[in-house]
Amino acid sequence: MTAYIIRRLLATIPVMVVVAIFVFLLLHLTPGDPAAVIAGDDATPEAVDGIRTKLGLDQPIHVQFGIYAANLLRGDLGTSIFSNLPVLTLVKQRLEPTLVLAASTLVMAVLLAIPMGVLAAWKARTFIDRLVMGFSVLGFAVPGFLVGYLLIYVFAIELKWLPVQGYRPLSQGIDQTARSIILPALALSMAYMALIARMTRASMLDVLSQDYIRTAKAKGVATLIVLLRHALKNAAVPIVTVIGIGLTLLISGVVITETVFNIPGLGRLTVDAILKRDYPIIQGLIILFAGAKVLVNLLIDISYVFFDPRIRY
Amino acid sequence: MSTRSLNSKLLLSTAALIVGGWLGSGPALAQDKVLRAVMHADVRTLDPFWTTQTIAGIHGLMVYDTLFSSDINLDPKPQMVDTWTVSNDRKIYTFKLRDGLKFHDGTAVTSKDVVASMNRWAKRDGAGKQLMGFTASLVARDAKTFVWTLTEPYGLLIDILAKTGTSIPFVMREKEALVDPMQQIQEVVGSGPFSFKRDEWVPGSKAVYVKFKDYVPRKEPASGHAGGKVVKVDRVEFIWIADPQTAQAALAAGEIDYLENPSIDFLPALRSTAGVKVEVHPAAGTMGIIQLNHLHPPFNNVKARQAMLYLLSNADYLNTVSADKALQTLCFSYFGCNVSMETDAGSEPYKGAKDPAKAEQLFKEAGYKGEPITILHATDHQYINPANLVMIQQLRKSGFLKLDVQAMDWGSVVSRRAKKEAPAQGGWNIFITGTTVLTSSSPVTHTSIGMGCDKAWFGWPCDKRFEDLRKEWAFAPDLATRKKLAVELSKRAYDQVPYISFAQWRNPVAYRSDRLSGVQTMPSIPAMWNIEKK
Numbered sequence: 039m040t041a042y043i044i045r046r047l048l049a050t051i052p053v054m055v056v057v058a059i060f061v062f063l064l065l066h067l068t069p070g071d072p073a074a075v076i077a078g079d080d081a082t083p084e085a086v087d088g089i090r091t092k093l094g095l096d097q098p099i100h101v102q103f104g105i106y107a108a109n110l111l112r113g114d115l116g117t118s119i120f121s122n123l124p125v126l127t128l129v130k131q132r133l134e135p136t137l138v139l140a141a142s143t144l145v146m147a148v149l150l151a152i153p154m155g156v157l158a159a160w161k162a163r164t165f166i167d168r169l170v171m172g173f174s175v176l177g178f179a180v181p182g183f184l185v186g187y188l189l190i191y192v193f194a195i196e197l198k199w200l201p202v203q204g205y206r207p208l209s210q211g212i213d214q215t216a217r218s219i220i221l222p223a224l225a226l227s228m229a230y231m232a233l234i235a236r237m238t239r240a241s242m243l244d245v246l247s248q249d250y251i252r253t254a255k256a257k258g259v260a261t262l263i264v265l266l267r268h269a270l271k272n273a274a275v276p277i278v279t280v281i282g283i284g285l286t287l288l289i290s291g292v293v294i295t296e297t298v299f300n301i302p303g304l305g306r307l308t309v310d311a312i313l314k315r316d317y318p319i320i321q322g323l324i325i326l327f328a329g330a331k332v333l334v335n336l337l338i339d340i341s342y343v344f345f346d347p348r349i350r351y
Numbered sequence: 352m353s354t355r356s357l358n359s360k361l362l363l364s365t366a367a368l369i370v371g372g373w374l375g376s377g378p379a380l381a382q383d384k385v386l387r388a389v390m391h392a393d394v395r396t397l398d399p400f401w402t403t404q405t406i407a408g409i410h411g412l413m414v415y416d417t418l419f420s421s422d423i424n425l426d427p428k429p430q431m432v433d434t435w436t437v438s439n440d441r442k443i444y445t446f447k448l449r450d451g452l453k454f455h456d457g458t459a460v461t462s463k464d465v466v467a468s469m470n471r472w473a474k475r476d477g478a479g480k481q482l483m484g485f486t487a488s489l490v491a492r493d494a495k496t497f498v499w500t501l502t503e504p505y506g507l508l509i510d511i512l513a514k515t516g517t518s519i520p521f522v523m524r525e526k527e528a529l530v531d532p533m534q535q536i537q538e539v540v541g542s543g544p545f546s547f548k549r550d551e552w553v554p555g556s557k558a559v560y561v562k563f564k565d566y567v568p569r570k571e572p573a574s575g576h577a578g579g580k581v582v583k584v585d586r587v588e589f590i591w592i593a594d595p596q597t598a599q600a601a602l603a604a605g606e607i608d609y610l611e612n613p614s615i616d617f618l619p620a621l622r623s624t625a626g627v628k629v630e631v632h633p634a635a636g637t638m639g640i641i642q643l644n645h646l647h648p649p650f651n652n653v654k655a656r657q658a659m660l661y662l663l664s665n666a667d668y669l670n671t672v673s674a675d676k677a678l679q680t681l682c683f684s685y686f687g688c689n690v691s692m693e694t695d696a697g698s699e700p701y702k703g704a705k706d707p708a709k710a711e712q713l714f715k716e717a718g719y720k721g722e723p724i725t726i727l728h729a730t731d732h733q734y735i736n737p738a739n740l741v742m743i744q745q746l747r748k749s750g751f752l753k754l755d756v757q758a759m760d761w762g763s764v765v766s767r768r769a770k771k772e773a774p775a776q777g778g779w780n781i782f783i784t785g786t787t788v789l790t791s792s793s794p795v796t797h798t799s800i801g802m803g804c805d806k807a808w809f810g811w812p813c814d815k816r817f818e819d820l821r822k823e824w825a826f827a828p829d830l831a832t833r834k835k836l837a838v839e840l841s842k843r844a845y846d847q848v849p850y851i852s853f854a855q856w857r858n859p860v861a862y863r864s865d866r867l868s869g870v871q872t873m874p875s876i877p878a879m880w881n882i883e884k885k
Contacts, residue, residue, distance in 0.1 A: 071766030076396065078403030079784060080517050080798045082477055083769055083809060089401075092533040120395045121554035122535045131553050190600055202600045203592060300592045300601070302556035310555045310593075313731075314395070315762050 042351035043340070050332045057328040061321050062106055066099055072119050072315040093119060106321065115325070116318030118311075125322035128307060135205045136303035138215060139295070140288050142223035143230060148281065151231040155238020155277075156265055159246060162239075170235060177232025182291055186225040186298035193221060203300035222299040226291050230284050237280040241273035248272075274345040282338035286331050384585040386867075386884055388609035389598050390877075391858075393591035394558035397547070398535040400475045403517040405787070409876045412576065413560045413587070414455075415521035415541035418446065418465065419513035420576035423632075425690070425792070425874055427513030428577035430569065431460065431522060431542075441504035441828075442487075448495045451567035454524055455546040462491030467528035469520060474532040476518035478511045478796045481825065507795060507825050514796060515576055515875040516789040544568070544580040544880050545587060558589040560879075573881045575873060580880040583869065587879045602627060602861055608884065609862040609870070611877055614733070615675050618859065626865035631678060631857045632872040636788045638687055639668060639738055639853040640799055642810045644780050647773050649719040656848035658713035660700040662749050663742065665853050671737040673856035682855035685800055685844045687788035691830065692837040697845030707749045714751065723755035725774035727782040729764045735783050738853065742783065768809040782809075788855060789875040794821050794840055802849055812849035 073090035074081075090096050094105070109116055115125035158170035194202040200221055206214035245251065246269055254264050293305035304323060311319035342349045392406040399411030420430040429435070433449035452460035466489050473479030485505040491497045499508065512520055521543075527536040539547040545560035552558050568579035590607060592598040595614035602610045603624045613621055613629070621627050641663065649655035669679045682688035683695035683702055695702065724746075728739045739756075746752050755774070759767070764782055772778040784799075791797045801821070804813035820843060824836040860877060862870050869881045 068763075071762075071769065074765035074769060075762055076402050078405075078407075078517065079765075080403040080477075080786065080790060082798065082806070084806070085403075085475060086769060088533040092531070118554070122397070122537070123554060128554065131556075187596065190597070194604055195600060198604070202604045202606055203597050204590070204601075204606065297594050298597060300590075300594065300597050302553055306593065307555060310393075313760070313762060315766075 039340075039343070039351055043336070046336050046339070050329070053332060054325065054328060058107070058110060058321070058325060059103075061324045062103055065315075065317050065320055066102065071095070072317060075314050076120060110325075115322035118319050119316050120314060125318050128319060129304065129322065129326065132302055132304045132307045134207060135301045136292055136296070136305065138205075138208070138219055139222055139226065139292060139301060139303060140285070142219050143227045143288060143291075144281070144285065146223050147227040147230040147234055147284070150227075151234035152238050152270075152277070154231070155235040156242055156270060158235065158239040159242030159269075160261075160265060162243060167239075170239070174232040174236045177228040177235075180228065181294075182225055182229060183294050183298050185228050186222070186295060189221045189225055190298075205301045205303070218301075222295045222301055225298070226288065226295040229291065230288065233280055233284055233287075234277065238273070238277050241276045242269055245269045245273040271345060275342055278338055278341055278345065282334055285334050289327060384884055386584045386587045386609065386879060386882060387607045388587065388589055388879065389592050389601070389607050389611065390589050391612040393555050393593075394552070394589055395554050396535065397539050397552075399519065399521055400472050400532055401535050403476075405517055405876055408515070408517050408519050410547075410558065410589075411519055411521045411541075412543070412876060412878060413545040414539055414543045414547050415523060416452070416460075416543045417512070417519060417521055417576070419509055420578075421513045421515045421875070422577040423575040423871070423874065425515075425575070425789070427509045428571075428574070430513075430577060431465075441506070442501045444499040444501075444508060445492075446497055446499070448497075449567075449569075452542055453565045453567075454542045455540050455563055456524075457565070458524070459494070460522065460542045461494045461525075462497040463494075464525045464528065465497050465522050466491050467525040468522045471523070471528045471530070471532050472518070472520045476520070477798050477801075478507075478514060478793075479518070479520065481795060482508065482511050503826065504828075505825060506827055507793075510793070511795070513577075514793075516787050516796070542566075544582045556591055560587045560589075561585065568880075573871065573878075575871070576875070576878060580878070582880050583883040584879075599861075602863065605863060605866075607863075608867055609860065609877075609882075611860050612858045613861045615673050615678070618675050618861075621861045626863055627861055628864035628870075629859050629861045630870070630872045631859040632874045636678075636680070636687070636855050636857040637734070637785045638682065638788055638791050638855050639672065639734070640784050640786060641738075641742060641851040641853060642768070642782050642784060642799065642808075643848065643850060644774075644778065644810050645812045645849075646771055647778060647780065648722065649714060649717050649724070650780060652717035653847060654713040655717035655719060657700065657846075658710040658717070659851055660845070660848065661706045661710035661713070663701070663745050663851055663853065664705055665701065667745065668738055668741050668854040669856070671741050672734045672854055678857045678859065680855040680857070682852070685791070685841050685852060686794065686797065686837060687791045688855055690788060690792035692792055692794070692834065694834075694838050694841045696838040697842035699845075701845070701851070707751075710749060711751050721751075721753050723753045723774070724780045725755045725757060725778070727764045727767050727779050728756050728758045729761040729783070730758045731760045734785065734856075735761065738783050742781075742853075771811070787875065794824050794837065800844060800849055802847065807849075810850060812847065814843070814847045814849075817843045817847060817849075 073095055074086050076089055077086045117124050118128060154170045158167045161167050190202050193200045201218055204218055206218040208215050251269055254268050293309055296303045296305040308323050390406060390409055394406055394410045396402050396407050399407045417430050418432050419427045422428050431448055431452055433447050435444060435446040437444055454460060469489060473483040485501050485503050487500040487502045489499050524540055527538060530536050544563055544566045546563045548559040548561060562582045562585050568581045571578040573579050598610055599613055599617040601607045618629060622629050643650040643656055645651055666681055673679055680688045683698040684693045686692040729735045743756055746754060767779055768782050770778045774780050786799060799808045801807045802812040802814035802817040820836060820840050824833055827833045827836055866885050868883045
């Protein structure tokens with residue numbers, strides 16, 4: 039197992055190199071000029087040229103890449119063109135809201151969707167099954183931002199139970215954080231719940247038709263034990279895979295949810311940086327996101343061992 | 352009932368009470384003396400000279416002070432300056448700073464700081480550059496006195512020092528003012544009414560300012576950016592909410608106190624929200640600009656530019672860009688409406704009935720033979736996108752123009768517009784933008800109307816006569832002469848068509864009137880002093 043993990047970690051190096059090159063080229067080959075954005079609309083062309091020179095954006099692309107690569111090897115993700123702050127500082131500022139939002143969404147989705155999926159499979163082709171599947175279709179079909187606005191309208195404007203927007207850091211108390219994160223997590227988890235519930239149902243239906251389940255039932259094992267201990271554990275591998283895939287989907291969902299609920303997280307940082315052509319931030323974030331994706335995939339692969347003893351690395 | 356069951360029920364009831372109480376407690380009320388405002392953009396750049404973005408000016412106005420300021424009528428008034436004299440030949444200005452001026456680090460503001468600041472600012476601002484072109488020397492005579500000597504009796508010195516909107520001539524410490532103007536300053540230490548809390552700054556999310564206790568306001572009542580800047584709150588937080596609907600909801604729910612430039616779509620909802628007031632200053636607004644590229648056919652020929660006046664209908668843009676009738680002005684003045692230089696002289700072709708036949712004739716005379724006209728269409732911009740749609744439709748209706756509409760984001764437009772190459776080689780013919788009426792209200796600060804050829808704004812209009820008139824305007828001794836010259840400038844502009852202006856719409860502010868008092872609607876960027884919070 040250790041050798042496998044080391045092999046997988048080493049394999050991430052070429053992946054990250056390709057990502058770094060790809061992101062750099064993609065950004066520099068697409069139209070857009072940060073100098074012009076910085077200078078503002080009333081700036082003279084001379085002023086724009088001056089800023090471009092100062093930022094080194096007038097250098098040939100290979101020179102710019104050389105500087106970028108050298109900094110990257112030293113662990114320096116660069117400095118934001120606009121705020122003049124190191125990218126790592128900006129990431130640190132934004133990490134907590136995104137992690138809390140993603141973790142809350144994940145916990146909420148898993149805790150609600152797996153029981154829903156199990157229930158739907160157990161009561162397959164009944165009203166409960168159709169209800170759960172109907173919810174899943176809605177979860178997929180209704181855009182996250184619309185769910186967000188509806189939640190804001192009901193729970194923040196009308197009922198005044200929860201805040202419209204903003205994020206309260208954990209340092210202000212977990213209750214404050216929870217208040218600020220409930221609605222965004224709920225909005226973000228809808229599609230995620232739909233995905234996990236459907237996969238749980240499908241996987242459980244497959245397992246529930248196996249002989250050993252019939253045997254367990256014939257032996258008089260309690261339904262709950264059959265479902266959770268015998269069926270769910272054996273159905274877990276595809277469910278865990280979907281949770282892993284869903285985690286990466288969360289990144290795109292976070293962008294929209296963070297905008298609607300004004301959560302100052304990494305999603306908003308990414309979108310703002312793209313709109314303003316803040317190259318160092320975009321490059322840094324994509325590398326971090328790629329690293330996170332590789333790590334999540336690794337963790338998912340490792341987790342298979344615990345759910346299915348037949349899997350060995 | 353078993354003990355276990357009773358315990359479970361008790362536990363559930365307690366949990367329900369806690370959760371119920373917690374959910375029912377409602378959003379935290381704004382703390383006393385903390386003013387939470389959502390501005391039109393986030394404070395992303397701390398150096399107000401480094402960019403012409405308005406938000407940098409708003410940030411600058413919080414932290415830095417100015418030698419002169421514009422009052423509510425846009426008339427210049429002294430701010431850091433106590434007294435000043437002008438020599439008989441109107442070439443030597445001697446200024447004396449008022450007592451008690453201090454930077455946030457406790458050091459006194461001196462003339463050396465002023466001189467270094469003005470030099471740095473002038474390297475980045477168009478009006479400042481022009482001013483320095485007529486400057487023989489700018490020297491500190493003593494700690495409080497500095498002398499500005501001009502080569503010619505340039506009449507706009509005080510007006511330019513009081514300029515507002517963008518590229519405001521703020522006074523920094525000499526240390527920061529000596530930093531290369533093409534590079535951002537590292538420290539934000541001003542002498543303005545608020546000091547900046549750098550440790551709480553989260554770019555793209557929040558900028559925090561606290562009351563500068565040693566600030567000595569002027570004795571005069573506040574008016575616009577002039578007069579006494581009396582700070583009545585302890586702290587101002589600029590919270591950036593990118594989504595306009597969320598911002599509006601946050602104001603309605605009382606999570607924020609002040610919303611600059613709310614989306615026009617939400618104004619009816621805001622007006623009907625109890626405790627919320629929507630206000631606007633008559634001159635606060637934006638003017639749309641249809642920028643033509645003077646370097647390449649067909650618009651390198653003045654007849655093609657004039658032809659556009661017969662095709663485009665100014666009024667059509669208003670309802671699309673700003674649906675709220677109370678905020679619209681059908682304006683044909685290159686310098687904006689409701690300002691002292693307002694004039695529509697020479698606008699007859701634009702004002703009159705549309706005449707596609709006349710336009711076609713002019714295009715023919717300009718040598719147009721159906722070549723594609725490249726339009727850079729920013730699809731992600733609040734007002735530029737709908738304005739583009741209107742313009743494209745108006746041009747298509749003519750029936751004889753071939754359009755090459757290229758959709759892109761605004762970031763790509765600002766990059767593309769700098770290209771001087773022919774449209775087929777990555778250049779362009781038309782793009783749409785806008786400027787504040789405040790900027791356009793003076794022929795000197797109005798960057799996009801300049802016709803200085805290579806040195807002009809994107810589109811590079813070129814007309815010596817117009818530039819001579821601009822210079823003459825800058826040297827005019829009084830307002831009456833300037834107004835006369837503005838008429839001449841307007842006629843010449845309508846003859847040469849550097850760009851075509853469309854619509855003028857005002858940008859309101861919305862605030863919690865049940866909590867705030869002393870909010871002043873500004874003709875330009877908003878100020879946070881003199882606002883009191885209950």
